[in-house]
Amino acid sequence: MTTFDIQLGQIDKNKNQKITIMNIHPKLKPVVYAIIVFVVFMSLSVALKLITHRNSIDDIYFGILSKKDLLIGLGIAIFLTFTHEQKKKLH
Numbered sequence: 001m002t003t004f005d006i007q008l009g010q011i012d013k014n015k016n017q018k019i020t021i022m023n024i025h026p027k028l029k030p031v032v033y034a035i036i037v038f039v040v041f042m043s044l045s046v047a048l049k050l051i052t053h054r055n056s057i058d059d060i061y062f063g064i065l066s067k068k069d070l071l072i073g074l075g076i077a078i079f080l081t082f083t084h085e086q087k088k089k090l091h
Contacts, residue, residue, distance in 0.1 A: 030081050038077040045069050 024032060046064050049055060060066060 034081040041073040
């Protein structure tokens with residue numbers, strides 16, 4: 001059985017059972033995780049607003065998002081990143 005180590009698109013057949021897409025500095029991984037969580041939340045928020053046609057008067061960013069949406073998204077991103085990091089420390 002052959003396993004591959006993928007690093008930045010290159011395949012290395014000498015290492016076993018390790019798949020890495022990108023080598024990122026360990027301190028930047030939580031930041032990338034938080035950005036991804038924020039983008040996913042904002043995407044879901046925009047999709048729901050477009051599907052339900054519920055745009056309030058205070059939608060000021062791109063005609064869809066309000067300041068409240070951005071603050072909720074930021075709070076969720078911080079909370080989920082914190083809990084993800086705590087869970088990684090337990091394992």
